[in-house]
Amino acid sequence: MEINRRDFLKVTAAAGAVATVGLPKLNAFAASEGKTSGVTAGEWIPSTCQGCTAWCPVEFFVQDNRISKVRGNQLSKANNGYCCPRGHLMIQQTYDPDRIKVPMKRTNPQKGKGVDPKFVPISWDExxxxxxxxxxxxxxxxEPHKFMYMRGRYSPTSTDLAYGSIAKIFGSPNSFSHSAICAEAEKMGPGYTQGFFGYRDYDLAKTKCLVVWGCDPLSSNRQVPNAINKFGDLLDRGTLIAVDPRMSTSTTKAHQWLPIxxxxxxxxxxxxxxxxxxxxxxSKEFVGDFKEGKNLFKAGAVLDEAAFVEKQTHGLIKWWNLALxxxxxxxAAKKSLIPEKQIIAVARTMGKAGSACAVWMxxxxxxxxxxxxxxxxxxxxxxILGSVETEGGVFQSSSAPGTKFPEISDKFLDETAKKFGKEKKLDGRGAKDMPAIMGGFDSKKDKDGKVTESPKAGVVTNNIANGMLKNPGAVKVCIATWNNFNFSATGASRWDKAMAQVPFFAHVVTNASEMSQFADIVLPATFAPTEKLSILNNMANLHGHLSIQQPVAKPLWQVKSEETEFVWLLxxxxxxxxxSNLYDYYASFEDPETKQKPTNAAEFCEIAARISSQKVWNGKEKLKGDKIASWAEFKKKGIYNSETYAYKKNWGKFKTVTQKFEFYSETLKKTxxxxxxxxxxxxxxxxxxxxxxxxxxxxxxPHYETPKRWGSEKEYPFTFIDHKSRLNREGRSANTVWYQEFKKLDAGDVSWDDVAKINPADAKKLGIKDGDTIRLTSPTASIITKAKLWEGVRPGTVAKCFGQGHWAYGRTAAKDYAKAQPRGGNNNELMPxxxxxxxxxxARNGGFTGVKIEKV
Structure with a gap:
């Protein structure tokens, strides 16, 4: 039986209908059985959203086994009981008619963009x-090292299970996460100054001046519900400054806009x-002062380091002499195109707010x-401002007391795994021209007390495709979960070529995405927030939290969790x-309360969740946060909140070489x-x-580096700006009608279309009118979209929201799924x-892509 692309959605829908025989009707508002009118009673069941990296605790209202509403978990101190616009899309994602409903296998051996895989339904066993x-x-x-595992969005569970164990125990070094195509580079700022390689928190309830720089807290970049909740009071109390070449949602609220x-x-x-x-x-309290008490900082003046006595910082005078x-x-006005007077005014506003000024990068x-x-x-x-862990300032992540899974000891690693697990990784990390030193360096002490130090090497996700293309035989079997690198990674066409040459590829996802079109087996994954049992941890609003993800309504289709059920069955x-090594490792897990070991996938799934969350519900730990008496109570409440983050908690003990905030980074120097x-x-x-x-x-x-740009300004005169949607749920919401209908929530965008925003002055010179079809061409590719004339972008730039341009994923995301025709253009095809x-x-920001604009 062969199925062409046009019939794929119909067939999976039919297969899903068979799989749901006997389940409750889908109308949540219909009268219950035996009644003639009225609305059935329902209940709020807690879970966790994964629409962005905020991982907000939420609750779903369920009636007749049907989800009808979502809100923030009312007990959550991180999101104040609210969820943002993208959170509401979870309902449509759960019931998306184009979801993969049963396992499918490819019957067309040819692979390529637009090639029909001719999928047919099969059983999970097959x-x-x-x-x-x-x-x-x-x-x-x-050849175990020619196995590769890649993950996209995940819960902490997979760090030690799917991501952390399959490849390692099997004997391959090639286990990769999506993180380096996300926002990792921003961690280098706090990492090599403060020793904290993580995402920050902000005391928005007490901030007097907030500088949002290269981000839009009201739309994305974590903590969106908390930002929405706090912004009104912040605007009444203090000053909002936005640094962005595009007028974002946050910028529309700003007192000062610096269109850099x-x-x-x-x-x-x-x-x-x-x-x-x-x-x-x-800040005299945080930074220190000159010995004589007189300010010696004068433009062009070289200073004696001995003249200044620092307190919580290191290297201020060196930094001044070298870079300031x-x-x-x-x-700076000549380079940034921000007027000199505005730069001075903004700096003074920040300075007057002092340690209550938070710079949100x-x-x-x-x-x-x-x-x-x-x-x-x-x-x-x-x-400089001393706004590190102060009232109204910037904070490290609050933590919640999770528990790691059992260590993968040598008894689970045979000689084959030990030997081939040391092969070179495909992503090129650690090469001389790709240091990838996220995290600084490691210090290890052996049994004799000898200390060995080495630089850490983080993942270089997007470079995997290059590694595969350079060595076509490097990957023979690939498993990937909850990802779509063929759409979400820049230079997207490389991924099409790389995945087309993999002899066998299994994809475990919710929807048949662009990456799925290259798969030999496609497996239906649970939609995590509503169908999966897992534990997540995160922070916001000066609180850490541990929250549950759990099935809130009986799944309609033959879905399985990619992190627990799938790995057990495999x-x-x-x-x-x-x-048996992989099975033996999973079977060694033990329920922390009953001491029972798993015997099937369902038991393994629950035991894993109970292990990772046990500290917050077992009653044995002396926790300063919420008091929870049992696993049942934790499932019912859905969340544990930590105590409030203490001000100045890390002063004097930053995790840097000097234990101080390093303006001259001894940590970077040592690494x-x-x-x-x-x-x-x-x-x-x-x-x-x-x-x-x-x-x-x-x-x-920290110093100024000349921006690197692809394409000469003469041939590619416009700078391309990629930005994110308020409704883009990790790239997985474009097949919902609410996403398409409410795209107008994104400043300057329109519903049911894909637009590139051009300043009217630039458009006039090009003879382009609002709504014209245009071609954007970079040094590496071209895409077709429509022009939107908008004053909210700096002249000389063109801004486009990421999210449209799907040629797969479903009937709503794509213009014509059957013909592989995209709805608009994918930014990642344009960016090199x-x-x-x-x-x-x-790289996807910072003006590195030059483009030319042509009317089609």
């Missing part, structure tokens, strides 16, 4: 047997720092070539073929020293090879494949 057979072929041929020239964030930050120091706005003394507002700053230094520069403004199949020694070269050579300008001492301080190489993060 699908798992096929995957296990393919994996065992690798073991038989001494894309990529020139470092110049603007340098000038603000210059003003804060020369006009005496630095000449960074005047007049200099986002990926728009950092996700560009050389983005590490822009990230460090902007985050360092918090250091382990059983591998055991039946003589490889790069270890890295260069590993490659038997110099730090300067590493920086040059990786595409940075800095040499010598400048490498170790490039990186901030110190972090390994994908």
């Amino acid at each position: 699908a798992l047997d096929t995957i296990a057979d393919k994996m065992m072929e690798l073991r038989k041929n001494n 020239k894309p990529g020139e964030d470092g110049a603007l930050a340098a000038a603000i720092a210059h003003v804060l120091l020369t006009e005496g706005f630095w 003394k000449d960074a005047t507002p007049a200099w 986002g990926p728009g700053v950092a996700m560009s070539p050389r983005g590490t230094y822009a990230s460090m520069f902007i985050y360092a403004l918090n250091g 382990a059983e199949k591998l055991k039946a073929r003589g490889f 790069l020293t270890l890295f260069a020694a590993k490659h038997k070269t110099s730090i300067d050579d590493v920086l040059k090879s990786s595409g940075y300008e800095a040499q010598g001492e400048l490498v170790f301080v 494949d490039d990186y901030d190489r110190l972090s390994g993060a994908t």
Whole structure:
């Protein structure tokens, strides 16, 4: 039986109908059985949203086994009991008629963009047997390292299970996460100044001046419900400053908008720092002061380091001498195109707010070539102001007491796994020209007390495709879960070519995405917020939380959790073929209360959830947060809230080399020293090879780097701005009608269409009118979209919201799924494949892509 693309949705719908025989009717508002009128009673059941990395605790209202409404968990201190606009789309995602309902297999051996896979329905048994057979072929041929696992959105559960165990126990080094195409580069700012490589929290309830820089807290970049809740009072109480070349939702509320020239964030930050120091706005309590009490910061003046006594910081005078003394507002105005007077005024506003001024930095700053230094520069403004862990300031993540799973000890790793698990990773991390030193360095002490130090190497997700193309035989069997790199990664066409050459690929997802079109087996995954049992942890509003994800209504289709049920079932199949190590590891898990060990997938799923959350409900821990008496109570409440984050908690004990806030980063210096020694070269050579300008001492301080740009301004005169939608749920909401209908919630966008926003002055010169079909061309690709004339973008730029351009995923996301025709254009096809190489993060912001605009 062969099924063409046009019939795929009909067939899966029919298969799903068979799978749901006997389930309750879908009309949540229909009268219950035996009644003639009225609405059935319902209940609120807690779970956790995963529409962004806020992972907000939520509740679903369920009637007759049908979800009809969603809200924030009323007990949550992180989101104040609210969810943002994207949260409401979970209902339509759960009941999306185009979801994968049963396992499917490919019958067309040809692979390529637009090639019909001719999927046919199969059983879970057949699908798992096929995957296990393919994996065992690798073991038989001494090629376990040619197995690859890739994940997209995940819960912490997968860190030790699907992501952390399958490849490792099987014998492959190639287990990869999506994180480096997300927002990793912004972590380099707090990481190499404060020693915190994570996402920050903000005391918005007490902030007097909030600077949103390269982000839009009302739309994305975490904590959206809390930001929405707090912004009204913040605007009444203080000042909002927005630095963004595009008028975002947050910008529309701002008292000051700085429409910066894309990529020139470092110049603007340098000038603000210059003003804060020369006009005496630095925090004496946090930073320190000159010995004589007189401000010696003068433009162009080289200072004696001994003249200043620092308190909680390190290297201020070195930083001044190396990168700040000449960074005047007049200099920055020429680069950033922000007027000199406005730069000075903004710096003074920030300075007057002092330690209650929070600089909220986002990926728009950092996700560009050389983005590490822009990230460090902007985050360092918090250091000057002393707004680190102060009232109204910036905070490290609050934590919740989770529990790790049992360690994968040597008894689960045979000689094959130990040998081939040491093979070189495909993503190129740690190469001289791709340091990817996210996280700094490791220090390990052996049994004899000898300390070994080495640089950490983070994932370089988008470079996996390049590794596969350079070595076509490197991957023979691939399993991927909840991801769609063929759509969500820049230079997207590389992923089409890379995945087309993989001999066997199994994709575990909710919808048949662009990546799924290259799969040999497609498996129906649970929609995590409403169908999966897992535990998540996160923070916002100065509280950490541990929250549950659980099935809130009986699934309609043959879906399974990719992180627990799928891995258990796969382990059983591998055991039946003589490889029991993976199964033995999972079977070693033990319920923390009953001491029972799992015997099937359902038991394994629940035991895993109970293990990871046990500290908040077992009654044995002395916790300062919520009091929860049992697993049943935790499931009912759905959340544990930690105590409020303490002010100045880490002062004097930052996780840097000096234990201080480092304006001169000894932590970066040590990490790069270890890295260069590993490659038997110099730090300067590493920086040059990786595409940075800095040499010598400048490498170790936040400093200005000239923006790297693809395409000459003569041939590609416009700078492309990629931004995110308020409704883009990790790229998975475009097949819902609410997403398409309410796209107008995104400033400057329209519903049911895809537009590129052009300043009217630029459009007039090009002879382009509102609604015209246009072609955007970069040095690597072209896309077709429509023109939207809008004053909310800086002249010389063109802004486009990410999310449209699907040629698969379903009948709503694509213009014509059957013919693989996209609805609009995918930004990632236009943007070239490039990186901030110190972090390994994908470049997608910072004005690095030049484009030309043509009327079609």
